[in-house]
Amino acid sequence: MMTWNLKQKTWIFIILFTIITMFTIVLLTNYLYEQFYIENQVNQLKARGDSLEEVYYEEEENNKEEFHRFIVFMSRCAAAQIVYDDSVEVINGTIPSDIPLLDEESRLTEEEMIKFEEDETLILTRSGIDKDYLIIMNPLLNDDDVVESAIVISTPVTAAFAPFQSLRGILFVGLAIAFLVIVFVLNKVANYVIKPIEKMIYASKFMSKGDFSKKIDVENNDEIGELATSFNYMSTSLAEADMKKQEFLGNVSHELRTPLSYLKGYSEVLLEQKENGEPLDTKYIEKIHSEGSRMENLVHDLLDLARLEGDKYPMTLAPIPFAQLVEDVVERMSLEAKKRGMEIRLDLNNDTIINGDEKRMEQVVINLVENAIRYGKHGEYVDLMMDIKEDKAILKVIDYGEGLPKDALDKLTERFYRLDRSRSRSSGGTGLGLTIVKEIVKKHNGSLTFESEVGKGMIVSVILPLFEG
Numbered sequence: 001m002m003t004w005n006l007k008q009k010t011w012i013f014i015i016l017f018t019i020i021t022m023f024t025i026v027l028l029t030n031y032l033y034e035q036f037y038i039e040n041q042v043n044q045l046k047a048r049g050d051s052l053e054e055v056y057y058e059e060e061e062n063n064k065e066e067f068h069r070f071i072v073f074m075s076r077c078a079a080a081q082i083v084y085d086d087s088v089e090v091i092n093g094t095i096p097s098d099i100p101l102l103d104e105e106s107r108l109t110e111e112e113m114i115k116f117e118e119d120e121t122l123i124l125t126r127s128g129i130d131k132d133y134l135i136i137m138n139p140l141l142n143d144d145d146v147v148e149s150a151i152v153i154s155t156p157v158t159a160a161f162a163p164f165q166s167l168r169g170i171l172f173v174g175l176a177i178a179f180l181v182i183v184f185v186l187n188k189v190a191n192y193v194i195k196p197i198e199k200m201i202y203a204s205k206f207m208s209k210g211d212f213s214k215k216i217d218v219e220n221n222d223e224i225g226e227l228a229t230s231f232n233y234m235s236t237s238l239a240e241a242d243m244k245k246q247e248f249l250g251n252v253s254h255e256l257r258t259p260l261s262y263l264k265g266y267s268e269v270l271l272e273q274k275e276n277g278e279p280l281d282t283k284y285i286e287k288i289h290s291e292g293s294r295m296e297n298l299v300h301d302l303l304d305l306a307r308l309e310g311d312k313y314p315m316t317l318a319p320i321p322f323a324q325l326v327e328d329v330v331e332r333m334s335l336e337a338k339k340r341g342m343e344i345r346l347d348l349n350n351d352t353i354i355n356g357d358e359k360r361m362e363q364v365v366i367n368l369v370e371n372a373i374r375y376g377k378h379g380e381y382v383d384l385m386m387d388i389k390e391d392k393a394i395l396k397v398i399d400y401g402e403g404l405p406k407d408a409l410d411k412l413t414e415r416f417y418r419l420d421r422s423r424s425r426s427s428g429g430t431g432l433g434l435t436i437v438k439e440i441v442k443k444h445n446g447s448l449t450f451e452s453e454v455g456k457g458m459i460v461s462v463i464l465p466l467f468e469g
Helices: 007-059 063-078 109-118 157-208 223-275 284-308 322-339 356-376 421-427 434-442
Strands: 081-085 123-126 132-141 145-157 319-320 345-348 352-354 381-389 394-400 446-450 458-465
Touching: 007 063, 007 081, 007 145, 007 157, 007 356, 063 081, 063 145, 063 356, 081 123, 109 123, 109 132, 123 145, 132 157, 132 352, 145 458, 157 223, 223 284, 319 322, 319 356, 322 345, 322 381, 352 356, 356 381, 356 434, 434 446
Parallel strands: 345 381
Antiparallel strands: 081 145, 123 132, 132 145, 319 352, 381 394, 394 458, 446 458
């Protein structure tokens, strides 16, 4: 089955539309000519006949010289033959023989004869030997109201159409030029619309194969240009997503490869000790347990992140006393802080109520406090400050550790991002904690910001909308 592409369909539409339009113009022009021009010609000839008739009745019976001179003058002015005929044949309903009609067309019909005898002007169209004729007959009556003669005006129908013949030629030339102009303009319009679409189709074929390098040249400042820009944006987004996917897979494989290699190495040592009859070294068992726990945490975080990034992740929203939640988390984590020689200080606004998922918000606070303890300076503090600004609750988690350079702050919520991979891994993180925190905060219509300078610690701010009771 033959299929037509958009360009072919457009050209077929253009050609058919142009042909139909021109054909309609020709028919309409012909119709209007017949309705108005021919009717105007008939009215003009009839008016001349009526004028001659008036002159005829105004002249004295024995002196019709002025009338005949007027006939000659009218004949010269009109594109028609004008004669005065008082023959018996005309009186009896026979059209003058100097008009070359077919025999069956040369006599008036019964109905026409009645009108003629009743002094009605006849407007007739008759078939001639080689052409058709338009004939106007004005009956002239004597004092007894009997037809005694007639003024006969005749012209070939082709002569009446003669002006239109030249006009028709001009019309066809004009239509031909218009056709070329229309085709040229519509070709430009079609290319203007279709070419970007063809480029998009061409680029999309490469995209389907994983090549996102093809871009559309944006030359238009209208909807087509916006479509091309959106296509380029989509291509760039897909390229970035593909790059992140590859990076994510590489990071996951790297993160899993290390503990797996440890597990394999430690288990081989234990098997060797068993084969040699030596007592099993518990430190290797502890290492295996530790690496297994790290793998478990990594898989848990990956699944958690995958669910959070979905649009249908369920959130159980309820009013939460945010200060109380933070105090509960700090109480559970204060022992870990003491082990590292640190103290957690609180400065909270107890009137702060947010609308959120309590378990998820606990996860946010735990993650941020863990990071502050992990990367803070031994012997220093971790400060948690909470305040209300307009309709927002702001929680700040502050540590006084090494801090980070400003160019690293925007990357903190990227998956598996580590400024110092070896140090971070030894610290026990999966590299997904802040990514998960960002997604949870986003689900609560909030935002997450970072402030830091090298050597001056880190300030992490969680900004959430207040509960509207």
